[in-house]
Amino acid sequence: MRVEVRLHGGLRELLPVAARGRGELELLTGAAVADLLAQLGVQRTVVVACNNEEVPATHALQDGDKIAIFSAVSGGHK
Amino acid sequence: MPYGYTGKILHVDLTTGKMHVEQPQPDFYRRYMGGSAMGLHYLLRDMRAGTDPLGADNVLALFNGLLTGTAISGQSRMTSVAKSPLTGCIGDSQGGGFFPAELKFAGFDGIVLRGQSPRPVYLWIKDGEFELRDASHLWGRITGDVEDALHAELDDNRVEVLQIGPAGENLVRYAAIMSMSNRANGRTGLGAVMGSKKLKAIAVRGTHKPEVADKASLMELTKWGAKMVPTSDVAGLGKYGTAEVVSGQHQAGGLPTRNFTSGSFDDWEKIDGTTLYDTRLKGAENGQQDRFGRDTCYSCAVRCKRVSEVAEGPYKTDHRYGGPEYETLATFGSYCAIDDLDAIIRANALCNMYGMDTISCGATIAWAMECFEKGRIGLEDTGGLTIRYGDAAMMVKLTEMIGKREGFGALLAEGSAQAAKIIGRGTDEFLITSKGQEAPAHMPQVKRSLALVYAANPFGADHQSSEHDPSYKSYPERMAQIGLDKPQEQLALNEEIVRYAMVTQHLYSALDSINVCQFVFGPAWQLYDTVQLAQAASAVTGWNITVPELLEVGERRLNMMRAFNAREGIGRESGALPKKFMKHPLGGGKSDGYVIDSKQFEEALNTYYRLCEWDSVTGYPTPAKLNSLGLGWLVVNGKKAPAKSATGKRPARVKVAAGRSAAAKKIVRKKPVVKTAAAKKPAAKKVVAKQKPIARKPIAKAKSASKPKPAARKPVVKAKAAAARRPAARKTAAKSKPAARKR
Numbered sequence: 006m007r008v009e010v011r012l013h014g015g016l017r018e019l020l021p022v023a024a025r026g027r028g029e030l031e032l033l034t035g036a037a038v039a040d041l042l043a044q045l046g047v048q049r050t051v052v053v054a055c056n057n058e059e060v061p062a063t064h065a066l067q068d069g070d071k072i073a074i075f076s077a078v079s080g081g082h083k
Numbered sequence: 084m085p086y087g088y089t090g091k092i093l094h095v096d097l098t099t100g101k102m103h104v105e106q107p108q109p110d111f112y113r114r115y116m117g118g119s120a121m122g123l124h125y126l127l128r129d130m131r132a133g134t135d136p137l138g139a140d141n142v143l144a145l146f147n148g149l150l151t152g153t154a155i156s157g158q159s160r161m162t163s164v165a166k167s168p169l170t171g172c173i174g175d176s177q178g179g180g181f182f183p184a185e186l187k188f189a190g191f192d193g194i195v196l197r198g199q200s201p202r203p204v205y206l207w208i209k210d211g212e213f214e215l216r217d218a219s220h221l222w223g224r225i226t227g228d229v230e231d232a233l234h235a236e237l238d239d240n241r242v243e244v245l246q247i248g249p250a251g252e253n254l255v256r257y258a259a260i261m262s263m264s265n266r267a268n269g270r271t272g273l274g275a276v277m278g279s280k281k282l283k284a285i286a287v288r289g290t291h292k293p294e295v296a297d298k299a300s301l302m303e304l305t306k307w308g309a310k311m312v313p314t315s316d317v318a319g320l321g322k323y324g325t326a327e328v329v330s331g332q333h334q335a336g337g338l339p340t341r342n343f344t345s346g347s348f349d350d351w352e353k354i355d356g357t358t359l360y361d362t363r364l365k366g367a368e369n370g371q372q373d374r375f376g377r378d379t380c381y382s383c384a385v386r387c388k389r390v391s392e393v394a395e396g397p398y399k400t401d402h403r404y405g406g407p408e409y410e411t412l413a414t415f416g417s418y419c420a421i422d423d424l425d426a427i428i429r430a431n432a433l434c435n436m437y438g439m440d441t442i443s444c445g446a447t448i449a450w451a452m453e454c455f456e457k458g459r460i461g462l463e464d465t466g467g468l469t470i471r472y473g474d475a476a477m478m479v480k481l482t483e484m485i486g487k488r489e490g491f492g493a494l495l496a497e498g499s500a501q502a503a504k505i506i507g508r509g510t511d512e513f514l515i516t517s518k519g520q521e522a523p524a525h526m527p528q529v530k531r532s533l534a535l536v537y538a539a540n541p542f543g544a545d546h547q548s549s550e551h552d553p554s555y556k557s558y559p560e561r562m563a564q565i566g567l568d569k570p571q572e573q574l575a576l577n578e579e580i581v582r583y584a585m586v587t588q589h590l591y592s593a594l595d596s597i598n599v600c601q602f603v604f605g606p607a608w609q610l611y612d613t614v615q616l617a618q619a620a621s622a623v624t625g626w627n628i629t630v631p632e633l634l635e636v637g638e639r640r641l642n643m644m645r646a647f648n649a650r651e652g653i654g655r656e657s658g659a660l661p662k663k664f665m666k667h668p669l670g671g672g673k674s675d676g677y678v679i680d681s682k683q684f685e686e687a688l689n690t691y692y693r694l695c696e697w698d699s700v701t702g703y704p705t706p707a708k709l710n711s712l713g714l715g716w717l718v719v720n721g722k723k724a725p726a727k728s729a730t731g732k733r734p735a736r737v738k739v740a741a742g743r744s745a746a747a748k749k750i751v752r753k754k755p756v757v758k759t760a761a762a763k764k765p766a767a768k769k770v771v772a773k774q775k776p777i778a779r780k781p782i783a784k785a786k787s788a789s790k791p792k793p794a795a796r797k798p799v800v801k802a803k804a805a806a807a808r809r810p811a812a813r814k815t816a817a818k819s820k821p822a823a824r825k826r
C-alpha cells in the first residue's frame with residue numbers, strides 16, 4: 006500500500022532536499038505508524054497525525070492515508 | 084585568578100566618570116561561576132530597596148561566563164541584570180553573538196555600571212584599557228548606523244558593539260540591549276536602564292584568549308559537539324532556526340493565537356521556519372541559504388541565527404537586522420493573527436533597529452488588538468488608529484511608533500500591564516503578563532509546568548527558565564542525570580511535575596550563571612547534556628565541578644533573585660497568572676477547551692514553595708535556605724528590611740509590609756562575602772561632569788528619534804585596522820591565535 010507523508014520542521018531532512026518534506030511511501034499491508042517511522046529513519050520523539058487525527062505508534066495504516074509528522078516540541082526556543 | 088576567567092571586573096561610575104578594576108578572590112568565582120549570579124552579587128550588595136529603575140542608583144551589571152571565549156559551541160553569552168523598569172522586580176536577560184567573547188579577550192569577566200552620565204557617552208575597552216567617550220553624535224541613531232559609525236571612528240571593523248537603540252534612549256520599558264544590530268539581551272527592559280544612564284554603547288576589542296586548565300579534554304568535547312551537530316536534535320534548530328518549532332507548536336495546540344485565545348493558528352504554514360528558510364533567507368533564490376542565510380555566535384557549530392531579507396515592497400528589510408526567532412514569528416504573527424511573513428520580518432528588524440524586545444512588543448500590540456476588537460479601547464484612545472487582528476500594516480506601524488514613543492505608541496511603550504492600569508475599563512482582563520512582563524509564546528495550558536514557572540519566576544513569565552513538559556518523557560536518560568526519573572503524563576500538574584519544574588529551573592538557572600547557550604547545553608534535546616557541561620566547566624577551570632554543584636549554583640542564583648524581590652516587598656502574591664489562563668478555555672485545535680484549574684494550580688504552587696524551602700505565605704527565601712547556600716550575608720536578625728529612600732540617602736530601616744512571615748522579614752544588605760583587592764586603574768580619558776538628573780518622559784508626550792548627526796571623531800586609542808567588514812561566516816576560535824598570557 007502507499008501512503009502520503011508530510012514531514013515538518015527539521016524532519017524534512019529525512020527526505021531528499023528537493024522534496025521539501027513531501028513524499029509517497031510504499032509500505033507492507035498492515036503496517037503501523039511505528040513501521041513507517043522506522044522506514045523513514047525517524048529517531049526523535051514525534052507526533053503523528055493520520056488524516057488530520059493524532060494517532061499512536063501502534064495505529065494501523067490504510068492505503069491512501071495522509072500522514073503528517075511533527076517534532077514533539079520540547080524545550081523553550083527563543 | 085582561576086583558569087577560564089580574566090580575573091578582572093570593570094566598575095564604571097557614569098555620574099563622575101570614575102572607573103576602576105576589581106580583582107575578586109577565587110572563591111567568588113567558584114560560588115557564582117559567572118553571568119547572572121555574579122551580577123546579582125553587586126545588585127544585592129550595592130543597591131537599596133525602592134531604587135528607581137531609571138534613576139542613577141540602579142546598578143546595571145553585565146557578565147560573561149566561565150566558558151566564554153573558549154572554542155566550544157554555545158559559550159559566547161552575556162547576562163545583564165538590573166532592577167527592571169518593566170516589572171519593578173529583578174531584571175535579567177541573556178544575549179549571545181560575539182560581544183561576550185570579545186569582552187573576555189579584552190580582559191574582563193564583567194562590567195558593573197552605576198550612576199547617570201550628564202550627557203551621552205560610550206565606553207571603549209581595548210585589551211585592558213578603557214575610557215568613556217562622548218556619544219552625542221550617536222544619540223538618536225539606529226543600531227546599524229551606530230555600529231558603522233563606531234567601526235569607522237575606532238578604525239577597526241572587528242570591534243564588537245553593545246548598544247541601545249532609540250527605544251532605550253526613549254525609555255521604552257521593554258527596550259533591549261543589542262549587539263551586532265540583531266542580537267538582543269531582550270527581556271525585562273534593561274535597554275531602558277542603559278538609556279537612563281545615558282550610556283549609548285560599549286565598544287570592545289581584545290586579543291587575549293582565556294587560559295584553559297585542561298586543553299585536551301575541552302578540545303575533545305569541542306570536537307565531539309561539532310561532529311554531532313548534523314545528526315543530533317539540534318540539527319533542525321541549526322538549519323531552520325528556532326522557527327522550526329512553529330509546526331509542532333500548532334499541532335500540539337500550543338501556538339498562542341489571537342492574544343492566547345487559541346493555541347492553533349490556521350495560517351501557521353505561512354510563518355513556519357521552513358517557509359522562512361525556503362523563501363526569505365539570504366541566498367534562498369539559488370539554494371545558498373545554508374551559506375548566506377545562517378549566522379552564528381562566536382565559535383558555535385550550530386549556526387541557528389537567521390539572516391533574512393525582503394528585497395522590495397512596503398516591508399523592504401536589510402539583512403543586517405537578522406531574522407525572526409520563533410518567539411517573534413508568534414508574537415508579531417499568530418498572537419496578532421498575522422500571516423504576512425514580510426511584515427513580521429520588518430517588525431523584527433524595526434525592533435532590532437530601535438532596540439526592543441520582540442516578545443513584549445508583539446504581545447503588547449496583540450493585547451491592544453484584543454482591547455480594540457472587544458470595544459475596551461476606541462479611536463479616542465488610539466489617536467484615530469483602527470487596531471484589529473490581522474492588520475499587518477498596522478502592526479508594523481505600531482512597532483515603529485513604540486520605538487519612537489509617538490502617539491499611541493507612547494502608551495504601548497509602557498508595556499501592556501502598565502497601559503491597562505492607565506486605561507482601566509477592564510482592559511486588564513486581556514493581559515497575558517506575569518509580574519507585568521508579557522508572556523512568551525509557550526502556553527501553560529498545554530505545558531502545565533510552565534504555569535508554575537511563569538508565576539514563580541523572579542523576573543516574570545519566561546520560557547528559558549526551565550525545561551518544558553514533553554522533555555521529561557522524551558529524554559529519560561538525560562533527565563536521570565539530574566535526578567528526574569519519573570516521567571508523567573501530558574497535562575499532569577502533580578508533585579512530580581512540580582519537582583520537575585523546580586529541578587530543571589535550578590539547572591537552567593545554572594546555565595545562565597555559567598552563561599552558556601541553552602540550545603547547546605541542557606538537560607534534554609540540547610547538543611551537550613548536563614554531565615558534559617560539568618566536564619567542560621571542569622576542563623576549563625581545573626576544578627572538579629559535579630552535577631550537584633551546578634544545580635546548587637542555579638539554586639543560589641534563584642534565591643538571590645528572590646531575596647532582591649523580597650527587599651522590594653515582592654513575593655508570592657506577585658505571581659498571579661493571567662486571568663485568561665484560568666477563565667477562558669482555549670478555542671479550536673488540539674487544545675480546544677484547555678484551561679488551567681485554579682485550585683489545582685494553587686495546590687501545585689504550595690508544593691513548589693515547600694520543595695524550594697521558601698516561606699509558603701510570602702514566597703520569600705527563608706534564612707535557613709539562604710544560609711545553606713552561602714548567602715548568609717543576605718540575612719540579618721530582626722524583623723526589618725531596607726525601605727524606599729525618596730532622598731536617595733541610606734534609609735532608616737522600616738517595617739516590611741504586613742502579611743509577611745517572620746522568616747521572610749530579615750533580608751537586608753550586609754557586607755559581601757567576597758573581599759576584593761581593588762586594583763584601581765585610572766582611565767586614559769574620562770568624561771567627568773556634574774550629575775544632572777535625566778528627565779523622565781511623560782507617557783503622553785512622545786519624542787521621535789532625532790536625526791543622525793555624523794561627526795568625524797578621532798579615536799584616542801589607535802587600533803589596528805581590520806581588513807574588511809565581517810564575512811558572512813564569522814570568525815571562529817580557530818582564526819586567531821591564542822595570545823600567550825602571564826598568569
Ligand code: SF4
Pocket residue numbers: 156157158159179180378379380383384385386387388600601602603
Ligand atoms: S545555538 Fe544559536 S544562539 Fe546558541 S550559541 Fe549557537 S548560534 Fe548562538
